[in-house]
Amino acid sequence: MYEHDVIVVGAGGAGLRAAIAADEEGADVALVTKLHPVRSHTGAAEGGINAALREGDSWDLHAYDTVKGSDYLADAPAVDTFAKSAPEEVIQLEHWGMPFSREDDGRVSQRPFGGMSFPRTTYAGACHGCVAYDIKSGEIHGFRANNGVVLATGGLGQAFDHTTNAIANTGDGCAMAYRAGAPMEDMEMIQFHPTTLPSTGVLISEGVRGEGGILYNDEGERFMYEHGYANNAGELASRDVVSRAELTEVNEGRGIEDEYVDLDMRHLGEDRILDRLENILHLAEDFEGVDGLDEPMPVKPGQHYAMGGVECDENGETCISGLYAAGETACVSLHGANRLGGNALPELMVFGARAGWHAAGKEMKAAEIGTGPSAGSEDGDVEPPVEPGAIDSPDGDVAADGAAIEPTAVIENAVENERERVETLLEDDGINHANVRADVQQTMTENVNVFREEGAVRSALRDIRQARKEYENVAVADPSRTYNTDLIHTIETRNILDVAEAITLGALAREEFRGAHWRAEHQERKDDEWIKHTMLAWNDGTPELYYKPVNLDGDEETYEPKERSY
């Protein structure tokens, strides 16, 4: 067993920032990760990072944009903390040597991004421990954390089959925390990125539209204006608006090859494209075989970002003392129902740092955001078509409730359980998890996508239940302990199941149209009823849905819900 003050799970932007912060506080930090740090998804971010850096811009404007973008489902304390700290953290990155684009005076360049009122996107581009599996040797180790464990495992895109996320983004952190007892928040809020390449899901960054790229349908119309989806912002409207516009075009028969629309940047001129968007050219060429200088690029919406995640407060702490979450895995509720482009990276920095500091024991202001079931206000009232949650009795995962028991024993116990589970998976005979995974991904993309219709969402729940049953029979065909990816993927598939189910349950519960969440039967935003978070607690295998009020009282102002128009 290894013993450290703080354990950080996940070495993406959030995890690294948390580790640095904890280290600054003098804590001894261990970083557990599935991928080498440089391979994490944070490195994939193409568009940029937001912060109020210039005169004429200020943190409260940034905060206002963020809340507006969130469609009033963000919690104000989180947003304020975020917008105030973002400049500091972005400059921190610059001081750490980030190669930002530059202006003539040597300062970093900023450019307009979807949903922003000022160009401020800088681009570059009681938990005691945990159990870890050594991918290379197949050994299982216990990690004991004296102060805290920070989960920073990134996104959950693999719950869908068309996603911009990496194969490693299987929602592990969410699922682990969830099963350990920390509720998931606003899981139905999934952002679909409007411009991904149809064949691979590779992302074409917001930057193309930021620089002036134009979307056309099969009839050559600039549909964002011509069909009135966003008469002011046009292509720069927020992601949900553009994604829906594209799918509407396709559904109404104006899609190209009935699948996608065109994103054209040729009019920007070769010089500008080469200077600012060169990487986009390479992406289109390598992954779609299209030369962006010569022809428009095909694009369609794809899963991109999870606004929801493990419920936590401004200090990153969940309702389980000592368990923290940061980054895309977490839901401080900064993004609410929709995240603005360029807001994820500063989030990693700001809340990653705060989680790290807090876990390491730094004195910090007590959190204003409440967590755990006690912070809830009313019970949920969905009636799922099938029983969600675990098939059999709870399987003694990372024991979170072991406060009274000696921590080391809790972890040893967990290690033992995990060893047994791995042993069974390796030795038993059964079906390949890949089929189960594919079933879930398919039903999610078909039924819980940009457009959500009650019947479809219900059938997705049935499919997930079915998949859960099948998962009972999975086994790992590869008997080796060395670098057994079969085993890892099989374990991940269980996480995908939990996360997919949570998304779908949330989608069923929220009977309104807010931000990224669109319900066929409920075409308006219902502020009276729905300015509240959907919460899902695992409850030992019987998921329980409840709601938590949204806090819109900011430091400077109370954010009044207004109509979101771009």
Next chain:
Amino acid sequence: MSTRIEQRETETDEQSEEQAAESLGDRRRAEKRERKAEQEAQREAEEATLDDEETVLLKVFRYDPEVEGKQEPRFDDFRVPFHKGMTVLDALIYARDTYDSSLTFRHSCRQAVCGSDALFVNGSQMLGCKTQLADLESPVRIEPLPHQEVVKDLVVDMEHFYDQMHAVEPYFDADELPDDGLEEQRQTRENREKVKMSTRCIWCGACMSSCNIAAGDNEYLGPAAINKAYRFAMDEREGERRKQERLRIIEQEHGVWRCQTQFSCTEVCPKDIPLTEHIQELKREAVKNNLKFW
């Protein structure tokens, strides 16, 4: 199939308590192997039905130090259906998910940013996700990166590569920072352009694997690490003192001087970083720098 499972269960029940858990495991493993052989046969039958026209034949390197029959490296054939736009990685994923889930390779992003799937395909280093099958000659031979030890199947040990990367101190470390914590450091556009390409490295190791010198001299820093050093040494924000230290690192005997300008690193780099050019520029920089002290 169902009878088999039942049979096994009764057997398990009959096992006496004293029987060592180990032998039980061994038994199950042996049975598992048998069933695998059966599946194998089934798989071959399945493959045979695939039409030759729309398929691609993969010859994939297999090795596993622990699994009988894989301890001696061999090549396995997989026939996968081809569709337009299919990449080498897509084909591998198909082969793994359909035929043999023990086929092991690294991958994550599918978009040439994570650098985990550098492979040796038809005799050249490339990223699986960034290589269109249509551009390759059939059969497609897929091997792990040369000059690195194979952990299993297509997975190589990257430790040495990481060591070399870390040896050049790949982190930004300015001589001095602006006094005001909210003030950014100034950098000219030209300077940012100069280092821009070098910052694109995704640590895939393709370059290092292609370099004959790195193959012979294990201590050679290698093109990727030197490029990393270039990225920082040329960044004007770091200052003169730090630059001197950086030059000193790359000037060691196993640094830039070992490069014999074979260009293969530049040719295989999936991010099109002009590696040889950067190495050569550092050599000249180092010589100029030393001449000052003569």
Next chain:
Amino acid sequence: MAKHYSSFERGGRRWLLQRLTAVFLIGVLAFHFLLLHFANHAANITFAGTQARMSQIGYFATMWLFLVTATFHGVNGVYNALINQGIEGTRKTAVKWVLVAASLLLIAQGTRVALAMNGFLQ
């Protein structure tokens, strides 16, 4: 882990000298070949002819420099090639001194020959 630079042995000087000698050698080697195979046919070489050329001080100096630079260039090239193959430790030190000794011998012998040719030793 690649070792950090520690001593004062920077590879750069030898690298530079290898290039500088190469530049010098381009000229001299071409001249040497043209003179002894084209201008005068190799088959017609006699001691007298050689002596005549060698007693011009410029030619003598050039040839001697040719010898020294070629030796450095060649031997340093060989040494580099061996380092590129990753020889290390005692083997490397041994090779280094063997090569140094061979070069010195070659230059000494070459100088003696050259002096013999221009008549000083006769």
Next chain:
Amino acid sequence: MSQSYDRGTVEDFGRWREFSAGMWAWIFHKFTGWVLVGYLFTHIAVLSTALGGAELYTSTLQGLEALLVVRFLEVGLLAVAVFHILNGVRLLMVDLGVGLEAQDTSFYASMVLTGAIVVASVPTFLGGPLA
């Protein structure tokens, strides 16, 4: 513990079939360089006959020149030297950062030029009095 499989140098160098221009240039340059040092030592050894007097020197040299093998070896030497010079110039350009994009073309050019020069010189080398 897992161990890993080291494919060893032999297999690595069995990859010559997949070499690219720059790698071939490296191999050839190496080879020609070694031949040239080898020759340098031999050459000085032969010339050392000058220490034994004029007649010995003249007769040794002319005797060698009388052998047909030696004439052929000399053509080989020329080829080696010409390639080494041309590719050496190419390498010097690369060192100066000139024409890096054309590095493979310039390698092929050195090969072709070497061939041409050697063919053109054959008469001169093989000609001349054999006796």
